[in-house]
Amino acid sequence: MTAVLEVEDLTVRFYTEEGVVTAVDGLSYRIEAGETFGVVGESGAGKSVAALSVLGLIDSPGRIEGGEVRFEGEDLLSMDESELRSVRGDEVGTVFQDARAALNPVYTVGEQIAETIEHHLGYPPSAARDRAIRLLDRVGIADAETRYSDYPHEFSGGMCQRAAIAMALSCDPELIVADEPTTALDVTVEARILDLLAELADEFDVAVQLVTHDLGVIAGTCDRAMVMYAGEAVETAPIEELYYDPKHPYTAGLMSAIPRVGDDDDRLPTIPGTMPDPIDPPPGCRFHPRCPFAEEACTRTDPALVDPETGEAATLDDDRAAACLEYTEGLSGGLDYSVEVAGGTGEHVEKTIDERDEGGPDE
Ligand SMILES: Nc1ncnc2c1ncn2[C@@H]1O[C@H](COP(=O)(O)OP(=O)(O)OP(=O)(O)O)[C@@H](O)[C@H]1O
Numbered sequence: 196m197t198a199v200l201e202v203e204d205l206t207v208r209f210y211t212e213e214g215v216v217t218a219v220d221g222l223s224y225r226i227e228a229g230e231t232f233g234v235v236g237e238s239g240a241g242k243s244v245a246a247l248s249v250l251g252l253i254d255s256p257g258r259i260e261g262g263e264v265r266f267e268g269e270d271l272l273s274m275d276e277s278e279l280r281s282v283r284g285d286e287v288g289t290v291f292q293d294a295r296a297a298l299n300p301v302y303t304v305g306e307q308i309a310e311t312i313e314h315h316l317g318y319p320p321s322a323a324r325d326r327a328i329r330l331l332d333r334v335g336i337a338d339a340e341t342r343y344s345d346y347p348h349e350f351s352g353g354m355c356q357r358a359a360i361a362m363a364l365s366c367d368p369e370l371i372v373a374d375e376p377t378t379a380l381d382v383t384v385e386a387r388i389l390d391l392l393a394e395l396a397d398e399f400d401v402a403v404q405l406v407t408h409d410l411g412v413i414a415g416t417c418d419r420a421m422v423m424y425a426g427e428a429v430e431t432a433p434i435e436e437l438y439y440d441p442k443h444p445y446t447a448g449l450m451s452a453i454p455r456v457g458d459d460d461d462r463l464p465t466i467p468g469t470m471p472d473p474i475d476p477p478p479g480c481r482f483h484p485r486c487p488f489a490e491e492a493c494t495r496t497d498p499a500l501v502d503p504e505t506g507e508a509a510t511l512d513d514d515r516a517a518a519c520l521e522y523t524e525g526l527s528g529g530l531d532y533s534v535e536v537a538g539g540t541g542e543h544v545e546k547t548i549d550e551r552d553e554g555g556p557d558e
Protein backbone atom coordinates (compact mmCIF):
# COMPACT_ATOMS: atom_id res chain seq x y z
CA MET A 196 0.00 0.00 0.00
CA THR A 197 1.25 3.46 -0.79
CA ALA A 198 -0.05 6.65 0.69
CA VAL A 199 -1.43 9.09 -1.82
CA LEU A 200 -1.74 11.77 0.86
CA GLU A 201 0.17 12.31 4.08
CA VAL A 202 -0.69 15.17 6.38
CA GLU A 203 1.71 15.61 9.23
CA ASP A 204 1.35 17.91 12.21
CA LEU A 205 -0.71 20.43 10.27
CA THR A 206 -1.64 23.63 12.09
CA VAL A 207 -3.89 26.29 10.55
CA ARG A 208 -4.86 29.56 12.23
CA PHE A 209 -7.15 32.41 11.28
CA TYR A 210 -6.23 35.88 12.43
CA THR A 211 -9.62 37.46 13.05
CA GLU A 212 -10.65 40.65 14.79
CA GLU A 213 -11.98 38.61 17.68
CA GLY A 214 -8.70 36.81 18.12
CA VAL A 215 -6.59 33.97 16.77
CA VAL A 216 -8.68 30.96 15.77
CA THR A 217 -6.76 27.71 15.82
CA ALA A 218 -8.87 25.77 13.33
CA VAL A 219 -6.56 22.78 12.88
CA ASP A 220 -4.04 21.93 15.54
CA GLY A 221 -1.27 19.41 14.92
CA LEU A 222 -3.35 17.19 12.67
CA SER A 223 -1.81 14.07 11.13
CA TYR A 224 -3.35 11.43 8.88
CA ARG A 225 -2.67 9.48 5.74
CA ILE A 226 -4.84 8.26 2.88
CA GLU A 227 -3.85 5.16 0.95
CA ALA A 228 -4.12 4.93 -2.80
CA GLY A 229 -7.66 3.97 -3.76
CA GLU A 230 -9.18 4.07 -0.27
CA THR A 231 -12.14 6.12 0.90
CA PHE A 232 -11.22 7.99 4.07
CA GLY A 233 -13.88 9.70 6.13
CA VAL A 234 -13.33 12.84 8.18
CA VAL A 235 -16.15 13.29 10.65
CA GLY A 236 -17.02 15.64 13.49
CA GLU A 237 -19.46 18.35 14.49
CA SER A 238 -19.63 21.79 12.97
CA GLY A 239 -16.46 23.77 13.66
CA ALA A 240 -14.24 20.71 14.17
CA GLY A 241 -11.87 21.85 11.42
CA LYS A 242 -12.84 19.33 8.75
CA SER A 243 -13.24 21.83 5.94
CA VAL A 244 -10.13 23.77 6.88
CA ALA A 245 -8.16 20.50 6.76
CA ALA A 246 -9.68 19.72 3.33
CA LEU A 247 -8.91 23.20 2.00
CA SER A 248 -5.32 22.88 3.22
CA VAL A 249 -4.93 19.74 1.16
CA LEU A 250 -6.17 21.70 -1.85
CA GLY A 251 -3.84 24.62 -1.12
CA LEU A 252 -6.86 26.88 -0.71
CA ILE A 253 -6.32 28.56 2.65
CA ASP A 254 -6.59 32.30 2.15
CA SER A 255 -6.07 35.32 4.33
CA PRO A 256 -6.83 35.74 7.22
CA GLY A 257 -5.92 32.06 7.40
CA ARG A 258 -2.36 30.80 7.57
CA ILE A 259 -0.89 27.34 7.51
CA GLU A 260 1.53 27.68 10.37
CA GLY A 261 3.12 24.33 10.56
CA GLY A 262 3.32 20.82 9.26
CA GLU A 263 3.46 19.15 5.90
CA VAL A 264 0.92 18.05 3.32
CA ARG A 265 2.55 15.50 1.05
CA PHE A 266 0.75 14.47 -2.09
CA GLU A 267 2.41 11.44 -3.66
CA GLY A 268 5.47 12.32 -1.63
CA GLU A 269 5.67 15.98 -2.69
CA ASP A 270 5.09 18.76 -0.19
CA LEU A 271 2.14 20.83 -1.38
CA LEU A 272 2.95 23.59 1.08
CA SER A 273 6.18 24.44 -0.69
CA MET A 274 4.57 24.63 -4.15
CA ASP A 275 3.81 27.93 -5.85
CA GLU A 276 0.30 28.81 -7.00
CA SER A 277 0.74 27.51 -10.56
CA GLU A 278 2.14 24.15 -9.43
CA LEU A 279 -0.70 23.89 -6.95
CA ARG A 280 -3.26 24.67 -9.59
CA SER A 281 -2.01 21.90 -11.80
CA VAL A 282 -2.07 19.37 -8.94
CA ARG A 283 -5.61 20.53 -8.13
CA GLY A 284 -6.83 20.08 -11.67
CA ASP A 285 -4.91 16.99 -12.74
CA GLU A 286 -4.49 14.88 -9.65
CA VAL A 287 -6.94 16.05 -7.05
CA GLY A 288 -10.62 16.46 -7.89
CA THR A 289 -13.08 18.25 -5.64
CA VAL A 290 -16.76 17.91 -4.88
CA PHE A 291 -18.40 20.46 -2.60
CA GLN A 292 -21.75 20.70 -0.91
CA ASP A 293 -23.24 23.17 -3.35
CA ALA A 294 -22.54 21.59 -6.72
CA ARG A 295 -24.71 24.02 -8.64
CA ALA A 296 -22.67 26.94 -7.33
CA ALA A 297 -19.50 25.16 -8.41
CA LEU A 298 -20.77 24.96 -11.99
CA ASN A 299 -20.61 28.01 -14.23
CA PRO A 300 -24.20 29.05 -15.07
CA VAL A 301 -23.34 30.43 -18.53
CA TYR A 302 -21.83 27.23 -19.97
CA THR A 303 -23.57 23.93 -20.47
CA VAL A 304 -22.72 21.18 -18.03
CA GLY A 305 -21.14 19.08 -20.75
CA GLU A 306 -19.02 21.93 -22.11
CA GLN A 307 -17.55 22.54 -18.68
CA ILE A 308 -16.53 18.94 -18.24
CA ALA A 309 -15.16 18.76 -21.79
CA GLU A 310 -13.25 21.99 -21.24
CA THR A 311 -11.56 20.55 -18.16
CA ILE A 312 -10.64 17.41 -20.07
CA GLU A 313 -9.18 19.44 -22.96
CA HIS A 314 -7.27 21.69 -20.64
CA HIS A 315 -5.88 19.11 -18.25
CA LEU A 316 -5.55 16.01 -20.39
CA GLY A 317 -4.85 17.74 -23.69
CA TYR A 318 -7.63 15.95 -25.57
CA PRO A 319 -8.81 17.43 -28.87
CA PRO A 320 -12.35 18.92 -28.62
CA SER A 321 -14.30 16.03 -30.11
CA ALA A 322 -12.55 13.40 -27.98
CA ALA A 323 -13.07 15.58 -24.91
CA ARG A 324 -16.76 15.81 -25.76
CA ASP A 325 -17.01 12.03 -26.09
CA ARG A 326 -15.26 11.48 -22.79
CA ALA A 327 -17.53 14.03 -21.08
CA ILE A 328 -20.63 12.26 -22.40
CA ARG A 329 -19.32 8.88 -21.29
CA LEU A 330 -18.66 10.29 -17.82
CA LEU A 331 -22.11 11.89 -17.57
CA ASP A 332 -23.58 8.56 -18.56
CA ARG A 333 -21.42 6.74 -16.02
CA VAL A 334 -22.52 8.98 -13.14
CA GLY A 335 -26.11 8.12 -13.96
CA ILE A 336 -27.32 11.06 -16.06
CA ALA A 337 -29.95 9.51 -18.31
CA ASP A 338 -29.73 10.47 -21.98
CA ALA A 339 -26.28 11.93 -21.42
CA GLU A 340 -25.72 12.97 -25.03
CA THR A 341 -28.73 15.31 -24.95
CA ARG A 342 -28.15 16.38 -21.37
CA TYR A 343 -24.60 17.40 -22.32
CA SER A 344 -26.11 20.60 -23.70
CA ASP A 345 -28.19 21.45 -20.63
CA TYR A 346 -27.28 24.41 -18.47
CA PRO A 347 -26.78 23.86 -14.72
CA HIS A 348 -30.18 25.40 -13.91
CA GLU A 349 -31.82 22.65 -15.96
CA PHE A 350 -30.33 20.01 -13.66
CA SER A 351 -31.85 18.97 -10.32
CA GLY A 352 -29.71 19.16 -7.16
CA GLY A 353 -28.91 15.46 -7.35
CA MET A 354 -28.00 15.72 -11.04
CA CYS A 355 -25.71 18.69 -10.32
CA GLN A 356 -23.96 16.59 -7.71
CA ARG A 357 -23.59 13.75 -10.24
CA ALA A 358 -22.18 16.22 -12.76
CA ALA A 359 -19.76 17.51 -10.13
CA ILE A 360 -18.57 13.96 -9.55
CA ALA A 361 -18.13 13.51 -13.33
CA MET A 362 -16.14 16.74 -13.35
CA ALA A 363 -14.00 15.58 -10.44
CA LEU A 364 -13.27 12.30 -12.24
CA SER A 365 -12.72 13.85 -15.64
CA CYS A 366 -8.95 14.14 -15.32
CA ASP A 367 -8.47 10.73 -13.79
CA PRO A 368 -7.27 12.06 -10.41
CA GLU A 369 -5.52 10.13 -7.66
CA LEU A 370 -7.62 11.78 -4.95
CA ILE A 371 -11.05 13.35 -4.69
CA VAL A 372 -11.73 15.70 -1.80
CA ALA A 373 -15.47 15.70 -1.16
CA ASP A 374 -16.68 18.15 1.51
CA GLU A 375 -20.23 17.40 2.64
CA PRO A 376 -21.14 16.32 -0.91
CA THR A 377 -24.63 15.14 0.02
CA THR A 378 -25.60 17.43 2.88
CA ALA A 379 -27.90 19.56 0.73
CA LEU A 380 -29.75 16.55 -0.73
CA ASP A 381 -32.73 14.66 0.61
CA VAL A 382 -32.07 11.32 2.27
CA THR A 383 -32.95 9.04 -0.68
CA VAL A 384 -30.89 11.02 -3.16
CA GLU A 385 -28.09 11.20 -0.62
CA ALA A 386 -27.96 7.42 -0.33
CA ARG A 387 -27.82 7.01 -4.11
CA ILE A 388 -25.06 9.59 -4.53
CA LEU A 389 -22.99 8.00 -1.76
CA ASP A 390 -23.35 4.58 -3.39
CA LEU A 391 -22.30 6.08 -6.67
CA LEU A 392 -19.28 7.76 -5.14
CA ALA A 393 -18.18 4.51 -3.48
CA GLU A 394 -18.70 2.56 -6.70
CA LEU A 395 -16.77 5.04 -8.84
CA ALA A 396 -13.94 5.35 -6.34
CA ASP A 397 -13.52 1.62 -6.76
CA GLU A 398 -13.87 1.59 -10.52
CA PHE A 399 -11.53 4.54 -11.12
CA ASP A 400 -9.20 3.43 -8.34
CA VAL A 401 -9.26 6.90 -6.85
CA ALA A 402 -8.84 7.74 -3.19
CA VAL A 403 -11.50 9.89 -1.54
CA GLN A 404 -11.32 12.19 1.47
CA LEU A 405 -14.98 12.32 2.44
CA VAL A 406 -15.80 15.13 4.86
CA THR A 407 -19.08 14.92 6.75
CA HIS A 408 -20.66 15.81 10.08
CA ASP A 409 -22.74 12.64 9.83
CA LEU A 410 -21.23 9.40 11.06
CA GLY A 411 -24.06 7.57 9.30
CA VAL A 412 -22.74 8.82 5.96
CA ILE A 413 -19.29 7.33 6.38
CA ALA A 414 -20.52 4.02 7.77
CA GLY A 415 -21.51 2.59 4.42
CA THR A 416 -18.97 4.42 2.29
CA CYS A 417 -15.54 4.60 3.89
CA ASP A 418 -12.71 2.16 4.51
CA ARG A 419 -11.25 4.14 7.39
CA ALA A 420 -12.17 7.31 9.17
CA MET A 421 -10.83 10.00 11.42
CA VAL A 422 -12.97 11.72 14.03
CA MET A 423 -12.10 15.38 14.64
CA TYR A 424 -12.89 17.55 17.62
CA ALA A 425 -11.84 21.18 18.09
CA GLY A 426 -9.12 21.04 15.44
CA GLU A 427 -7.63 17.74 16.53
CA ALA A 428 -7.99 14.09 15.61
CA VAL A 429 -9.50 12.24 18.56
CA GLU A 430 -9.76 8.85 16.89
CA THR A 431 -8.73 7.05 13.71
CA ALA A 432 -9.94 3.56 12.84
CA PRO A 433 -11.01 1.15 10.14
CA ILE A 434 -14.70 1.85 9.69
CA GLU A 435 -16.07 -1.33 11.24
CA GLU A 436 -13.96 -0.88 14.33
CA LEU A 437 -14.97 2.73 14.65
CA TYR A 438 -18.58 1.79 14.35
CA TYR A 439 -18.69 -1.26 16.60
CA ASP A 440 -15.89 -0.48 18.98
CA PRO A 441 -15.30 3.26 19.33
CA LYS A 442 -12.37 4.02 21.59
CA HIS A 443 -13.03 7.70 22.22
CA PRO A 444 -16.03 8.92 24.24
CA TYR A 445 -16.67 11.62 21.63
CA THR A 446 -16.98 8.98 18.90
CA ALA A 447 -19.30 6.99 21.13
CA GLY A 448 -21.36 10.14 21.63
CA LEU A 449 -21.56 10.73 17.88
CA MET A 450 -22.73 7.14 17.45
CA SER A 451 -25.79 7.78 19.53
CA ALA A 452 -26.68 10.51 17.05
CA ILE A 453 -26.96 8.10 14.12
CA PRO A 454 -30.58 7.55 13.16
CA ARG A 455 -31.56 3.91 13.50
CA VAL A 456 -33.70 1.62 11.45
CA GLY A 457 -37.27 2.39 12.34
CA ASP A 458 -36.54 5.90 13.58
CA ASP A 459 -38.07 8.97 12.06
CA ASP A 460 -35.80 11.08 9.98
CA ASP A 461 -35.16 13.28 12.98
CA ARG A 462 -31.68 12.81 14.29
CA LEU A 463 -31.45 11.82 17.91
CA PRO A 464 -30.06 14.50 20.17
CA THR A 465 -26.32 14.80 19.90
CA ILE A 466 -23.89 15.09 22.77
CA PRO A 467 -24.98 17.79 25.23
CA GLY A 468 -22.93 20.96 25.09
CA THR A 469 -21.11 22.61 22.22
CA MET A 470 -17.69 22.69 20.60
CA PRO A 471 -15.35 24.93 22.58
CA ASP A 472 -14.40 28.43 21.48
CA PRO A 473 -11.48 27.92 19.07
CA ILE A 474 -9.96 31.21 20.22
CA ASP A 475 -9.80 30.08 23.83
CA PRO A 476 -10.08 26.29 24.06
CA PRO A 477 -10.27 24.63 27.49
CA PRO A 478 -7.04 23.36 29.06
CA GLY A 479 -6.30 19.65 29.11
CA CYS A 480 -8.48 17.48 26.90
CA ARG A 481 -10.63 19.77 24.75
CA PHE A 482 -13.53 17.39 25.07
CA HIS A 483 -13.43 17.21 28.88
CA PRO A 484 -16.19 19.80 29.56
CA ARG A 485 -18.63 17.58 27.63
CA CYS A 486 -17.23 14.21 28.53
CA PRO A 487 -19.25 12.13 31.00
CA PHE A 488 -16.07 10.26 32.00
CA ALA A 489 -13.84 13.28 32.55
CA GLU A 490 -11.72 13.27 35.67
CA GLU A 491 -9.43 15.78 37.28
CA ALA A 492 -6.48 14.65 35.12
CA CYS A 493 -8.46 15.44 31.96
CA THR A 494 -8.59 19.10 32.91
CA ARG A 495 -4.79 19.22 33.05
CA THR A 496 -3.35 16.90 30.41
CA ASP A 497 -4.10 17.13 26.70
CA PRO A 498 -4.10 13.47 25.68
CA ALA A 499 -1.88 12.49 22.77
CA LEU A 500 -3.10 10.30 19.94
CA VAL A 501 -1.94 6.81 20.91
CA ASP A 502 -2.39 3.19 19.98
CA PRO A 503 -5.21 2.26 22.38
CA GLU A 504 -3.80 -1.23 22.91
CA THR A 505 -0.28 -0.21 23.87
CA GLY A 506 -0.58 3.46 24.84
CA GLU A 507 2.34 4.25 22.55
CA ALA A 508 2.33 7.40 20.44
CA ALA A 509 0.46 6.81 17.20
CA THR A 510 2.33 7.16 13.92
CA LEU A 511 1.02 7.92 10.45
CA ASP A 512 1.09 4.19 9.71
CA ASP A 513 -1.23 3.22 12.56
CA ASP A 514 -4.78 2.42 11.53
CA ARG A 515 -6.08 2.57 15.06
CA ALA A 516 -5.48 5.52 17.34
CA ALA A 517 -7.34 7.44 20.02
CA ALA A 518 -6.61 10.48 22.16
CA CYS A 519 -7.93 9.76 25.64
CA LEU A 520 -6.07 9.51 28.92
CA GLU A 521 -7.74 6.15 29.46
CA TYR A 522 -5.08 4.64 27.17
CA THR A 523 -2.07 6.18 28.89
CA GLU A 524 -2.59 7.32 32.46
CA GLY A 525 -5.75 5.29 32.85
CA LEU A 526 -8.91 6.91 34.19
CA SER A 527 -9.90 5.68 37.61
CA GLY A 528 -13.50 5.29 36.53
CA GLY A 529 -12.65 3.96 33.06
CA LEU A 530 -14.80 4.45 29.99
CA ASP A 531 -18.08 2.79 30.63
CA TYR A 532 -20.27 3.55 27.68
CA SER A 533 -22.44 1.34 25.57
CA VAL A 534 -22.92 1.63 21.86
CA GLU A 535 -26.10 0.61 20.21
CA VAL A 536 -25.79 -0.26 16.56
CA ALA A 537 -28.77 -1.01 14.38
CA GLY A 538 -28.29 -4.42 12.79
CA GLY A 539 -29.30 -5.16 9.20
CA THR A 540 -32.58 -6.61 10.41
CA GLY A 541 -33.41 -3.62 12.56
CA GLU A 542 -32.37 -5.41 15.72
CA HIS A 543 -30.40 -3.43 18.20
CA VAL A 544 -27.05 -4.79 19.21
CA GLU A 545 -25.96 -3.47 22.53
CA LYS A 546 -22.49 -3.76 23.88
CA THR A 547 -20.37 -2.12 26.46
CA ILE A 548 -16.69 -1.52 26.71
CA ASP A 549 -16.59 -4.13 29.48
CA GLU A 550 -18.08 -6.78 27.24
CA ARG A 551 -15.54 -5.90 24.61
CA ASP A 552 -12.70 -6.35 27.02
CA GLU A 553 -13.91 -9.88 27.66
CA GLY A 554 -13.49 -10.77 24.02
CA GLY A 555 -16.44 -9.01 22.47
CA PRO A 556 -19.75 -10.29 21.19
CA ASP A 557 -19.96 -12.00 17.80
CA GLU A 558 -21.19 -9.59 15.18
N1 LIG B 1 -12.19 32.16 6.86
C1 LIG B 1 -12.25 31.97 8.18
N2 LIG B 1 -12.06 32.98 9.04
C2 LIG B 1 -12.09 32.79 10.39
N3 LIG B 1 -12.33 31.59 10.97
C3 LIG B 1 -12.54 30.54 10.16
C4 LIG B 1 -12.52 30.67 8.73
N4 LIG B 1 -12.76 29.44 8.20
C5 LIG B 1 -12.92 28.61 9.24
N5 LIG B 1 -12.79 29.25 10.42
C6 LIG B 1 -12.91 28.67 11.77
O1 LIG B 1 -12.16 27.49 11.83
C7 LIG B 1 -12.84 26.51 12.61
C8 LIG B 1 -12.98 25.24 11.79
O2 LIG B 1 -13.89 25.50 10.72
P1 LIG B 1 -14.28 24.41 9.62
O3 LIG B 1 -15.04 25.12 8.57
O4 LIG B 1 -13.08 23.66 9.19
O5 LIG B 1 -15.24 23.45 10.43
P2 LIG B 1 -16.00 22.16 9.87
O6 LIG B 1 -15.56 21.03 10.73
O7 LIG B 1 -15.81 22.04 8.42
O8 LIG B 1 -17.50 22.51 10.25
P3 LIG B 1 -18.86 22.43 9.36
O9 LIG B 1 -19.42 21.06 9.62
O10 LIG B 1 -19.70 23.51 9.93
O11 LIG B 1 -18.51 22.65 7.94
C9 LIG B 1 -14.15 27.14 13.03
O12 LIG B 1 -14.00 27.62 14.33
C10 LIG B 1 -14.34 28.26 12.06
O13 LIG B 1 -15.07 29.31 12.64
Ligand code: NI
Pocket residue numbers: 242243244374
Ligand atom coordinates in the same frame (compact mmCIF):
# COMPACT_ATOMS: atom_id res chain seq x y z
NI1 NI C 1 -17.10 22.17 6.83
